Amino acid sequence: MPENIGRLLKNAQRAYKAGERGAAAFHIDKILRQNFTHRRTWKLLYREYGSGQSLKDFQREFTEQYYPDKLEIILGTSKGKQPGISRGEGTSLLRRIFPLRSRSPEKPADAPLGIGPESPPIRRRGLQIEPITQGKETPTTPIARRDRISAHPQEERPTPQHQPEQVGPQSSETIQQPESARLSFPLRQSKSGNIRVIVVDDTPQTRDTIIRSLSFQREIEIIATAENGSQAIALARQTMPDVVLMDINMPDMDGITATAGVLHEVPHAQVVILTVQDDPDYMRKAMMAGAHDFLTKPPGLDELLSAVENAGKVAHQEKRKAAQSILASSGYSPSLLSRGKIISIYSPKGGSGCSTIAVNLAATLHNEETKAVLVDSNLTFGDITDLFNMQSVNTLFDLAMRGNDLDFQMIEDTLVTHESGIHLLAPPGPEQAGYVNTEQFVDVVENIRDLYPYVIINTTSQLTEATIAALEISDLIVLLITQDIPTVARVRKFFDTLKLLNIKTERVLVVLNKYDKESDINPEVIGKSIRHEVDVLVPKNVRVVIPSINRGLPFMLRSDLKPTPISRAVLDLAEQVRQRLIQITEQGRSADESARPRMR
Numbered sequence: 001m002p003e004n005i006g007r008l009l010k011n012a013q014r015a016y017k018a019g020e021r022g023a024a025a026f027h028i029d030k031i032l033r034q035n036f037t038h039r040r041t042w043k044l045l046y047r048e049y050g051s052g053q054s055l056k057d058f059q060r061e062f063t064e065q066y067y068p069d070k071l072e073i074i075l076g077t078s079k080g081k082q083p084g085i086s087r088g089e090g091t092s093l094l095r096r097i098f099p100l101r102s103r104s105p106e107k108p109a110d111a112p113l114g115i116g117p118e119s120p121p122i123r124r125r126g127l128q129i130e131p132i133t134q135g136k137e138t139p140t141t142p143i144a145r146r147d148r149i150s151a152h153p154q155e156e157r158p159t160p161q162h163q164p165e166q167v168g169p170q171s172s173e174t175i176q177q178p179e180s181a182r183l184s185f186p187l188r189q190s191k192s193g194n195i196r197v198i199v200v201d202d203t204p205q206t207r208d209t210i211i212r213s214l215s216f217q218r219e220i221e222i223i224a225t226a227e228n229g230s231q232a233i234a235l236a237r238q239t240m241p242d243v244v245l246m247d248i249n250m251p252d253m254d255g256i257t258a259t260a261g262v263l264h265e266v267p268h269a270q271v272v273i274l275t276v277q278d279d280p281d282y283m284r285k286a287m288m289a290g291a292h293d294f295l296t297k298p299p300g301l302d303e304l305l306s307a308v309e310n311a312g313k314v315a316h317q318e319k320r321k322a323a324q325s326i327l328a329s330s331g332y333s334p335s336l337l338s339r340g341k342i343i344s345i346y347s348p349k350g351g352s353g354c355s356t357i358a359v360n361l362a363a364t365l366h367n368e369e370t371k372a373v374l375v376d377s378n379l380t381f382g383d384i385t386d387l388f389n390m391q392s393v394n395t396l397f398d399l400a401m402r403g404n405d406l407d408f409q410m411i412e413d414t415l416v417t418h419e420s421g422i423h424l425l426a427p428p429g430p431e432q433a434g435y436v437n438t439e440q441f442v443d444v445v446e447n448i449r450d451l452y453p454y455v456i457i458n459t460t461s462q463l464t465e466a467t468i469a470a471l472e473i474s475d476l477i478v479l480l481i482t483q484d485i486p487t488v489a490r491v492r493k494f495f496d497t498l499k500l501l502n503i504k505t506e507r508v509l510v511v512l513n514k515y516d517k518e519s520d521i522n523p524e525v526i527g528k529s530i531r532h533e534v535d536v537l538v539p540k541n542v543r544v545v546i547p548s549i550n551r552g553l554p555f556m557l558r559s560d561l562k563p564t565p566i567s568r569a570v571l572d573l574a575e576q577v578r579q580r581l582i583q584i585t586e587q588g589r590s591a592d593e594s595a596r597p598r599m600r
Contacts, residue, residue: 005031009040016048024048025216036070065211194221195312198239200232200258201225201247201274206297210245213301220308229258237265242315243308247297248275248286259289268318270311274299319407320450340449341581343456344377344470347480348490350461353513354480356545356554357538357573358458359387361478363556364574365454366422372454373415373423375445377466379436382427384458385416389552390424392416397428399447400440406447420557423452438465442473463497472501476580477508478573481526481534483519491530505532506587509580511573514540536576538569 008027015024031041046058063074197220201207207225214220223239226232228250236244244262248255259271270292273283283294292311295303345358358374366372375396376382385392394414399406415423425448428436449455457474459467471477481491498505510530512523515537523534544566548555555561556570 005034005038005041009038009044012041012044016044021216021218032067032070036067036073065215194219195308195315196221196223196239196242197308197312198222198224198226198232198235198241198244200227200229200244200250200255202227202250203247206247209298210304213304214308217305220305220312229253229255229261232258233261233265236262236269240266241269242319243311244269244271245308246271246273246291248273256285256289256291259286259291263290268315268322270315270318272307272311322407340451340453340455341475342445342449342470342473343454343476343478343577343581344459344474345456345478345480346459346461346467346471347482347487347513348461348494349482349487352461352480352482352487353538353545354461355383355387355458356549357478357480357511357513357570358456359384359554360556360570361574361577362422362454362456363420363554364570365456365577366420368421370453371421371423372456373425373448373452374456374458375425375448376427376458377441377464377470378458378460379427379433379441379466380430382429382458385424385426387549387552387554388418388422388424390416390418392424392426395426395428395432396441396444397432397436399425399444400428400436406444408451411448411451438469441466442469445470445473468501471498471503474507475584476577477503478577479508479510480513481510481530482514483512483516483521483526485521488521488526488529495530495532507584508532509536509573509576510534511536511538513538516540536569536573538573539565541566 008031012024012027012031015021015027028041028045031038035041042055042059045062046055049058049062059074060071063071197214199207199210199222201210204227207227211222211225215222223241224235226235229246230253232244232246233253235241244259246255246259246262250258253261255273255275259273262269262271271290272293272295273286273291274295274297276297286294292314293307295307299307343361345354345361347354362372362374374384376384379396394416398414399411402410415425417423425444427433445455445457457470459470479491479494481487495505495508498508510532512526512534515523516539523537527533541564544555544564548558556567561567
């Protein structure tokens, strides 16, 4: 007897909210087997897995991967009305006003930037990317994008034209990228915390079983499959995976030899060997080749998930070590290789001077040992580059679209550097802002904080998703207030909002900006009203601030800077920021130590 679809859908929604993705998949499978074109179910699936894709592409890829026998239904309905979300639904207003345009006229307008029929394949070596030209010069850009190989058999797949060099110490032959190697597209946007996995097995049924087992795990992303060791090495070179699930007995090249080749191409990758032969000798050879783990086929689901998650953590640690070694070789102080601090500048009322304080605070904190990066959470109309009189071709959008491929070189190439040494990450602007979601914004900021001591975020007065995310991940919030009743009232409400966001007030530094001694609303009155002490007074000085804005040069960077009340106030603010960050760090360490179990 058919089950109630509405009840099944509610169960799936509750399971997703609880993080039980396996249970959600169970309920959705029951729905689709009863009504494969159920609109609300496709809407739920698209919301969970279809970020960055059109509904049509998502439905086709999802159906090909999980319900190939239903593909005719999707292809048939695609000619008419699509099941699921109606046209334009789930698309932001900005996306409809400003459709994404390709940077190259030869590429189709709906293709991702840098991806099109004319895109050259890309060879990655370590943290460097260089496009491989095919008999002609190809203009290089600061951020090269990988060509996508279609996973659909009915589409024409481009075949890479290059011959990789020696793949490892045990093989001197050159291996050409196999035409049968298949990259499977994830059903969601890449995220920097994801574990990128390649599945290598000569049996299609085994590959499909592993893919089904892992695909509904949000943090695990199947990026490619291969049927032998040669394909595995070529795909590893192209996709830079975190984990490779490697069968040990395969034609052309066995899994142990392939393991050495993969690790030669991708040093941070972790290989998990799968075999039906529970032989200690195989295990010893696999470990000597550099394998991370060894599982007997068929592995249990919990065993497989645990092995992939553990290997993924090790891979991410190795990538971080590689990035830190590059930083160290670039002249960074070793003491600064810990995670940087995020400082958000916020005011609940526009016109309070957040941008001015942000750029001048960055100018004060920045030096050769503690480098600062400025980021704008106003993705649509951010102005931090204007305040430095600079422009940038690359923006936050470029890093957001890279997903978990981000590394030190890509970030460096995207940031624009002022002559003072301060790094700026330009906001996307109206045309591209709608394509950057909150998770991508946070991923970019988290990657930057791994590389720079200070990340200063200039926020908007409106509590947009990006601004809320910036406040939540901040180590310190510099809260600006001015001497007027509306702003004071909004600041009181903002402190109430912090409680809802579970942000402690100890992480807030209150700054009275544009301070006027003659005003009746003095710092003591403000402190009592907002129930928080005013920490820093920044006096009003239009003769200094307005010219610096119009010239595009923060007044703290002026070569003829003279000691003035406003410059002394910004220096005091920078020192209080440093001290507060030290206190917060020490409190965090104390809390961690007290939470650790004591040895008897």
